[in-house]
Amino acid sequence: MSSALAIEPSPANGPSAVPPPPPRNKSKLRNLGFGAAVGLALVAALGWFLLHRGLESTDDAQVDADIVSVPARTSGVVVALHFVENQAVKAGDLLVELDPDPARARLAQAEATLEAAKATAAATEADERVVEAQATGGRSLAQASLQGARVGVAASRSQIAEGEAQIASATAARTRAESDLERARALFAKGALSKANVDRATTAFDTAAASLDQARAHLSSLQASAAQASSRTAEAAARLEQSRDVDSVVGQARARASTAHAQVAVAQAARDLAALELAYTRIVAPHDGVISKKTVAVGQMLSAGQPIGQLVDLDHVWVTANFKETQLSEMRPGQHAKVSVDAFPGVELTGAVESLAAVTGARVALLPPDNASGNFTKVVQRVPVRVRLDGVPSGLPLRPGMNVDLTVDTRG
Known part of the structure; x- marks a missing residue:
């Protein structure tokens, strides 16, 4: 008791008194505990790093689907x-x-126009056939007429030659009859020939003279016929020359028929358009x-093109995730992904990367940034990534625009 009181510091000594040192075994325990805690923290950090290495996550992601106006x-x-x-x-x-x-009224009008165009086309087809037949027949007729006229001219020439021969024969007969008449008159004057013989010689002379006049008249007629035959030949040649351009006439008729058929096609298209509008x-x-x-x-x-509503295809939904450009170095299509939808806590969906966008989201924005303005500030860009969802529960009402958290495993 007295010894304990002796070592107890007196109030007079105050702070100058030195406390006894702590036990050495307690200090060692504290150091061991601190070291163990640091080691566990390092192990936990290493395990977290190894576990999450290659996992790229983002909360800038939404459910997406085809929305048609x-x-x-x-x-x-x-x-x-x-x-x-x-x-x-x-x-x-x-x-x-x-x-x-x-x-309906426009359709009826288009159908009437189509019927009129068809009737016109049928008429032009008939005209084409008639024109072709007439042109071909006219050319054949002109050729035949020319040939006949030429034969007539040749025949007229032969007849003229025959007529000229007849005139020569009649002239000779008249000359002979005239000689006979003069000789008969001389003999009658001498009393050596009777009056009857002189009369017969006179009659023969008159007959020969008449035959000569008749031959001359016949020759004149033949010459007139030959002139007419020559005129007919020239006329037939002119008609043949006029009918030689059959191909052009037929071509014009066919062109009119083609135009009419084109009008039918135009009317048919107008009719189809009117039916579509109906x-x-x-x-x-x-x-x-x-x-x-x-x-x-x-x-x-309503005007053409005005929307009546938005049609959302809920049978085919996917996730569009906007990853930072620094997260895309190892990301490839086909890599596994995990999806958590904010509207359904505790529900985890799986999927796979389908594709990476060809441009960043800022580049296709309504007002893309102008980096050449001189006050450029570097901002980490985000690239849209499309993720396919696998095995979505049938009762899970996913809606386009819902926020999701997405993690892509880039190790695979």
């Missing part, structure tokens, strides 16, 4: 609606009906999906 393909007034907002539809389902009366008064769903964002009402006037 369903347009009106012709103008018209809406007379009936067959869908409501957020309705599931099938391909070909009727969505909107437009007033079909104007389109069909376009019934706006149908282009594929399966959910129709949303309805922008049409009964009585509204």
Whole structure:
């Protein structure tokens, strides 16, 4: 008791008193514990690094799908609606009906124009056949006429030669009859010949003179016929020359027929277009999906190209993840991916990388950055990556635009 009181510091000594040193075994335990903690931390850090090495993650990702704006393909007034907002539809389902009366009237007009064009084409085809037959027949007729005229000219020449021979014979007969008459008159004057013989000689002379006149008249007629035959020959030659250009005449007729057939094709195309416009008064769903964002009402006037709603294909959804450019060095199509959707905590989906975009998101933005402005600030760019989802549960209502967390394993 007295010894304990002796070593206890007195109040007078105060802070100058030196505390006894701690036990050496406690200091060693603290050092060992600190070292163990540091070692565990290093092991944990190394394990985390090894476990997450090659895993690229981003929370800048959304569910995506094909969203089609369903347009009106012709103008018209809406007379009936067959869908409501957020309705599931099938391909070909009727969505909107437009007033079909104007389109029906245009179709009837186009059909009438088509029938008129067909009638005109049929008439030009008949004209072509008639023109070809007439041209060909006219040429053959002209050739035959020319040949006949030439034969007539040749015959006339032969007849003229015969007529000239007849004149020569008649002239000789008249000369002989004249000599006989003069001799008979001389003998009658001497009393050596009777009056009857003189009369017979006179009659023979008159007959020979008449025969000569007749031969001369016949020759004149033959010469006139020959002149007519020559005229006919010239006329036939002119007609033949005129009918030689048969190919041009037939070609013109065929060109008119071709033009008429082209008009038929134009009218047919106009008729088909009018039929399409009539069909376009019934706006149908282009594929399966959910129709949303309805922008049409009964009585509204729609113009061609104006949308009536947005059709979302929920049967084929994927994820579009915007990775930093520094995360893409080892990323390839086909690598495994894990997806967590913010709307469904605890649900983990799997997928695979399908493709990497050819440009960064900023480059295809509405207002892309102008790096040549002089005040350039380097910003890490993001590249859209498309990820296919595998085995999505049928009851999981994924909607385009939902936020997701995505991790791609680039080690594979």
